[in-house]
Amino acid sequence: MSETNGHHYSALLERVYEVNDLRKAARVLSWDRETAMPQGGAADRTLQIATLHRVSHALYTSDETGALIEAAAGEINGAGYLSTQASLIRFLRRDYDQARRLPAEFVSKMATINGNAIAVWKEAKAKADFTLFAPCLEVLVDLASETAELLGYAEEPYDALLGRYELGVSTAQVDALFQAAKDALVPLYRAIGRRRMRVQDDLLRQHFPVDRQEQFSRYIAGAVGYDFNRGALATAVHPFSTSLSVNDVRITTRYNAFYLASSLFATLHEAGHAIYVQNVLPELNRTLLAKETSAGLDESQSRLVENMIGRSRGFWRAHYPALQRLFPEQLGDAPLESFYRAVNRVHPGFIRVEADELTYHMHVILRFEIERMLLNGELSVAEVPAAWNARMKAYLGIVPPSDDLGCLQDIHWAMVGFGYFPTYSLGSLYAAQFYEAAVSRVPGLHDELAQGEIDSLLGWLRENVHCFGRMLTPEEIALRATGRPLDHHAFVRYVSAKFGEIYDL
């Protein structure tokens, strides 16, 4: 994939590098804000990040960039589909066009409204008072509609919003996938509910000193393939991963001294995100292609590491002894099987980010349904709490006692992030499909995984998913890696088998 670059293509690369560096700088500023910044720096930091975004957006969406793309495109005829050159031009033509559809003033208006909305949302959540947030949410829905109109869509406004995070997937497709998943998951979840006493997680709810949890977080991140020479682990209230370059992809986690699962699975989840970007082809560095190709693909890698590896019996067969050595008083007497069941306990709750592997998707599906209705004018803002609670009742059998535990719990709407939620569940569907494909295509992999040996799996993911970055669309990657477009079957098979066994259904 190393080509000699023509004059125009080189000029385009310089532009792309510049845009990339400015965006990465904004990420460094965000990382620093979450991990090191003193309180006093908050207001100025918001302005600094806004300036970086404004400058990079202006540079990227300039007429000059468009001319550079087309001049370079004229120069690379004959470059193979999987060459960096052809991939970059393909990506830029699509992405530049999308970025141009949102005028600078609109982006700036959105940033202002969003800054204000976050403050209002925080207050409303703290007071558990939806009426405080409702007027704001009206504006946010309008803004989302306006965004959809500017971006354009085929069937309904939600397509445009979804497309920002998951290229090539339509609302109708998501809806069909989610209906099918729901049809399988709700009965499964009900069956588990009747046998819920089989699995307890008390052993995770003891005192686990934070310094040793941190030690284990480093160990376990390394064990799933996270490269600390090109990464770092810090603490943050809301764990995240961030790529400051292909060679500097960092993760954060959080520690709860009285609940071990908190750091364990946050670390594994973020390590999964980070490993994806750490394994992008080195030659894509600084090109804008050195990134997860979609939010759904990104989430597929975090969920695969967190759940399919990190909550598997084989994995803990290999690593539970190390955990026991660190916490002999707490876990010395608990057998592997009890630990395995504890980390796979299914239990309904109000909060999405605390949900188990199974009920999690009910949280996502209800958000998708509500967002879509809001955008289609089928639901008014005032009706959101009732619609939310009715779905919680129908899908999980519980109703939040107040809206802070219900429709006010997530920051996404305040950030004008309509369309993002579905990608969380799409991630699990992709993950199961990739995992199943790997097991069927790599000889001996099933047995290796049963022993907690994951190198072959990671190698397969690297070659079939990670390395491409944004050279290929999520659809192209799924087709290439699994032989079929995304569907719900692998995921339903996976959860049915796993939880059927654990709960003896």
Place this chain on the structure above:
Amino acid sequence: MSETNGHHYSALLERVYEVNDLRKAARVLSWDRETAMPQGGAADRTLQIATLHRVSHALYTSDETGALIEAAAGEINGAGYLSTQASLIRFLRRDYDQARRLPAEFVSKMATINGNAIAVWKEAKAKADFTLFAPCLEVLVDLASETAELLGYAEEPYDALLGRYELGVSTAQVDALFQAAKDALVPLYRAIGRRRMRVQDDLLRQHFPVDRQEQFSRYIAGAVGYDFNRGALATAVHPFSTSLSVNDVRITTRYNAFYLASSLFATLHEAGHAIYVQNVLPELNRTLLAKETSAGLDESQSRLVENMIGRSRGFWRAHYPALQRLFPEQLGDAPLESFYRAVNRVHPGFIRVEADELTYHMHVILRFEIERMLLNGELSVAEVPAAWNARMKAYLGIVPPSDDLGCLQDIHWAMVGFGYFPTYSLGSLYAAQFYEAAVSRVPGLHDELAQGEIDSLLGWLRENVHCFGRMLTPEEIALRATGRPLDHHAFVRYVSAKFGEIYDL
């Protein structure tokens, strides 16, 4: 100082804010590099910082910025000399003109040469082989000459280089000050040499666990007025302070488990830098004026806090008990007076950054003399080691056994930082002059300081030095605060009295 801003002035402010934000972003990236970045991120980080500098330089030096300055200037007639508006215009007219004199291609060439030179210098230093660095140094001297020609100067090229860091001070002035200081310091140092056995520092050279040193660093930084709500303390190989906004000014220190003075005085020194910027007038935030007005003034505040406060008997009268409580085994039996003497031990050494308060200036003066001769063509690069060693012999009576302990020890030349060294000593001269002025003007201050009470001193510094940022030039600040331009008298009086007493001369 709160004025209603006209249309043009507001537009200028927007531009200035943007330039400021981009520069601050570069600082965040540097801070992160020194405190958090994994090794793997180094190469990309260099490129990211270069991009930020290039973009901000282009924005700042554009014709448009010049037009904005002049349009705004036409609007603010009547604004007082100390108004933000008038001060900003005064500063920008001068600074914009200077920045325009260095074309983007030249700045870019400088960055490339400098990146390469640092690598060569590191190798030469590691191998203690000056001949490896010599060809590079030839290029660096040429580059410095070229810079001087582009910037322009009155008497000699070195004026231009010095002027980048210390506005309004000429090479001839520095030379006169340094000659006078040398005439006083060399005899003083010799007299001390004859009585050097009076002061030992063994008590600082015990095992001091790093976690408790860190605790004391936080305590002592707070004790000299550093505001942790608008700052943070981290560890770095080469301690530094950095302002990411007026409300986020951070410091780093280093810990040597077997030498307490290392963290103690690095922390105090960096806290001194940081306190300066933390006390700049809030309304200057984001304007480019919210910064130390010169390198010499900046250094005056770090040296004042490190030496005049941090190595004073009064200060340790107040804080030594807290240090003893943290290290009872190491210091419990050592009287205050022994500690006071230990931290004021005068001892010749090869390394500038490890030098004591007195011999430090000999290191600086010899660098200034060599730099100036190089720029004036009075010394060839090949002659540098001999010139260096001859001066070490003449001023301090010692000769480095190899060039890594001599002319290869500092990074400054590799960074094209010719002209910077003198500001270290100018800082001490300013510090003594400010300190003396404060004591003579604030009733009761002398007695307060003898008890380690520094609030009045800090208040005076805030009102007479810190608050102005770059509204005033260093010369204006010295005149306003002390009634006279910078001279060497206060410093000579201060060291003569202090060390005369300690060494019983």
